[in-house]
Amino acid sequence: MLFLVECYNSGMEKTEQVNRITSREEDFSQWYQDVVSAADLAEHSGVRGAMIIKPYGYALWENIQRILDQKIKETGHKNAYFPLFIPESYLKREAEHVEGFSPELAVVTHAGGEKLDEPLVVRPTSETIIYATFSKWIQSWRDLPLLINQWANVVRWEMRPRLFLRTTEFLWQEGHTAHATEEEAEQETRKMLGVYQSLAEEYLAMPVIPGQKTEAEKFAGALRTYSIEAMMQDGKALQAGTSHNLGQNFAKVFDVKYADRNGVMQYVWQTSWGVSTRLIGGIVLTHSDNAGLVLPPNIAPIKVIIIPIWRDESSREIVLREATALQESLRDIGIVDLDDRDNVSAGVKFNEWEKKGVPIRIEIGPRDIEQGQVVLVRRDTGEKQTVVRDNVHRVIAELLNQIQRDLYECAKQRLVERSFITDDYVEFKKYIDQGGFVYSHWCGSESCEKAINAETKATIRCIPFDRSVPDGKCLKCGTSASQQVVFAKSY
C-alpha cells in the first residue's frame, strides 16, 4: 500500500516524546482516532454514535462558524431557527426525500408523559419543516429571493460511527433559499458551492474538486447536487460540502408559490446547502502527521505557543517576565498562549502542543534573553530558526502566512500526484486500491456505476466542472462516453 506524500521530513517526530499516536503507516484508521484523542478534540459519549466535542475541538468549530457565518451574511442570507422536531407527515410528502432518509431517522413517540398522536422525527435535515414555513412567508415576487440560513444540530442514525466523520448527531449550517427563476436558483447553488470552496481552500488549506453528483449520489429530493471533494492523506475522498438545486420538487409538495409581476401564481425554485463538523475530520486527515494534529494558522484556535525554559527560581522569574512581554507584543497576531505551568517539563510541553497542532512554538530561555533572541519552531516542518527579538513580530506574521500557504501546497501536491487518468479497468482497480482519485470515462448508466462500486468500493465522487476532454469509452462497459468523472473510495 502506497502511503502519504510527505512534503516535509518532519523534524517534530524526532523530538523526545512519549508518542502514543499510532503511525499512519501502521494503521491509518487508528492513527486518525489517536490524533483526535491526543489533541483533545472529541471523544465518544455514552450514546451510540454521538460524540462529545471537547473545548479545543469546539474552538475549531467556532472559528469555522465565524468565518463561514460572515460569508453567508455577506452573500445576503439571514440566520433563523426552525424546530428540531418534524412531524412524520411532513417528511412523507416528498417521496424521494423520505425514502432517502428513512433508514437514518430517530423518532420521538412519547412526550410529556403520553404517547404522541403523530410521531415526531428528529431533524436529519430541515427542508420539509422550513418549506412548510416558506409557503406562508412567500406571497409575491417582492418576497423573493428568500435567503435563509440555520446553524443547528441534526441527527442521522449511524451504524459505523467515527468521530467528526460520521456521527449520529452533528452540528452544521443548512442554507435554504427560494427564487423566482430556475436560473437564479442555479446561480445560488453554484455561488454557495463557491463559498464552501473558498472556506476549504483559503482557511482549511484543503484543496477541493468541485463538481456535480451523479443521479445515484445526489441529495434525496434534489434536481442536482454539487459537492466539493477533498483528498485525504490515504488518497480517499472526503465530501466536504454540498449544494443542492432542488428545482420545484419541494415547492410543489409544500405549495410554495408566489404571484409574479403579472399576478400569476408560480412555484418558486429552491436551493439548500450545508457543511458540518465533518470538516474538522477533514482538517485532521489532510494535515496531521505521526506527532499529532497539524492546524492551518487561519483556523487554529491558538496560533503561537510560548514555552519559557528555566533551570532555577531566579531564571524562572526573568524568563517568565520576558515571555509575558513577548506574548503581549504579539497580541494583534491572534491568540498567542504562554505555557507557564511549573509542574511540567519543557519537553513534555513541546510534545503536548505538537499534538494539538499549534502552528508555531516559541522557545525562550535565559541564554536567549541574554542574546536578545528567541527560537521559533514550525509545527508542520519542525524547522527551527533563531530570531532577533526585534524581528519576532514581523517574522511570525510572515511565517504564519507561509505555513498556511505551504500546508495548502502540500495538500495540493498530494492531490495532483495521486490523481490518475485511465479508462482501463485493471489499471483503475490498481489506483483505487492504492488510494487516490481516478478520472475515467463513464457512460452515465447507473448499472455501470453500481457494478464498479460493488467490485472496487469506489464511488463517483463528482462530475468535475469545466473539464473538457475528448470522448472516450466507459471504463466498465466500453460504450462511448462523453464525460470523464472522478472515482475514489470515500469517507
Place this chain on the structure above:
Amino acid sequence: MLFLVECYNSGMEKTEQVNRITSREEDFSQWYQDVVSAADLAEHSGVRGAMIIKPYGYALWENIQRILDQKIKETGHKNAYFPLFIPESYLKREAEHVEGFSPELAVVTHAGGEKLDEPLVVRPTSETIIYATFSKWIQSWRDLPLLINQWANVVRWEMRPRLFLRTTEFLWQEGHTAHATEEEAEQETRKMLGVYQSLAEEYLAMPVIPGQKTEAEKFAGALRTYSIEAMMQDGKALQAGTSHNLGQNFAKVFDVKYADRNGVMQYVWQTSWGVSTRLIGGIVLTHSDNAGLVLPPNIAPIKVIIIPIWRDESSREIVLREATALQESLRDIGIVDLDDRDNVSAGVKFNEWEKKGVPIRIEIGPRDIEQGQVVLVRRDTGEKQTVVRDNVHRVIAELLNQIQRDLYECAKQRLVERSFITDDYVEFKKYIDQGGFVYSHWCGSESCEKAINAETKATIRCIPFDRSVPDGKCLKCGTSASQQVVFAKSY
C-alpha cells in the same frame, strides 16, 4: 386593574398607521403576541409548542449570544458540545432531578428503523450527560476548576406554550463547572448570577432582583438555586436567569472525584447556570408599547433606520444620494439601515420600523437637504428633533446612550412604584391582584408557601440578597419570621 407605568406619553402611537396591535389595556396577553408577530420576531410552527425564530428575532438572539459568550469566556469558561440524547438511565440516577423533569420529557424510542434497547431522552438540561463525562475528565486537583459552557437547544414538553416565554424547544446556554471546595462553587454560582444581572441591566435595560429560590422553587437536584427576577409591564415577574449551586449531589451519583494535594479522593463541588431565548420575551414585555416593539440600543439588530422622503423622480435621486452618504457616515455607530423601497410610502415605513422597535428613525427629504439638516425621531418617546447635518453623528451617538439609560430608568421606576411591602394578607392579595412585587415576611414553611400560591397564584420569586429587615410575622400563619421574600405572579 391598574396598568402600566407609562414613563412617556409616546407620540408614536399617534402617528397615522393601521395598527393591528391590540392595546395593552385591552388585552395584555394578546398585545404581547401581536407585538412579537408585528415585529416579525417569531411564529408558531406545525409542531405543538415549538416556535420558529424569524430572522429579526434570531438577530436579537445573536446579539445576546455575542455579548454573553464574551462574558462567559472572560470569566475563564470554555465552550464545548455534548449530545442531544441522554440515556434514560443517566437521568434516573439523581432522584430529585428525574422527578422534576419527568413530566416534561420527549423520548426517542425508535431509531435507525429499530426499537431502541434503552429509550433516549431529548435533553431538557444536560447535567447528567455532562457529569458522566466530567467523571472521566477529572482526576486530580490540577484539573480543577473545570469551567465549561454549552450553547444548545433543549426540549421541555409544554402544555401551554407562548412564544419565547414557554416553548417546547428553546435555545440557551448552560454552564457546568466543577470545583475543589464548596466555597469556590458558591463563589462561581454567585459570580455567574452577577454576569446575568449585568447582561440584563446593562444590555437589555431590564432591572432585576437577584436572590435565592426557596426549596420548593429550586432546580431539581440542586443544593441552592439563585435567580434574577425582572418585572414585566403588567407587574408579573419573569425569571430571567438561574444559577445553581449543586453541592455534591450529582458528583456522588456520577462519581466525579479528584485526588486532592494529599492524594485523597474527594467529590467535586458543582454549579450549573443558564439563560435562554426567554430573555427575548422579557425584552418585549419590558419595553414595548401599543405601537409595537421597543428595543434597547445595546441589543438592537438595527440601531438607526434612515427613511428618505421624496415627491418625484428628481428629488428621489438627490434624497437617496444624500441618505446613502449619511448611512456611510454613521457606519461606526453599528447597523444603520436605509429603507429605499419605492413601492411603500414613507408613512407605512415609519409604522413598520416602529413595530420593529428600531431606536432612532432619521427622516430626510428635499427640504432637509436644502437646509442642511435631518429629523431624528426617538422610538421610545416619539420625541422629534431637527439636527444640523454636521452634528448628526455626535447627536445620534449620544441619543443612543440616552435611550439606553432612559429605558432602564423607566423599567426601574416601574419596578420601584409597583413594589410593595406588607405582612397583611388582605393588602397582599390586593397588590398581587393588581400586579406587582410584594415583599412580605415568610416563616419558611412549604405549607404557607403552597397555601399562598393556591389562594393568590403568587409564588415566592426569590429571597433577595442582602436585605436586612427587622423580624416580623409570617404573612400567612402569623408566626415569627426573620426573612422577607418577594412574592409575585409570574410568567
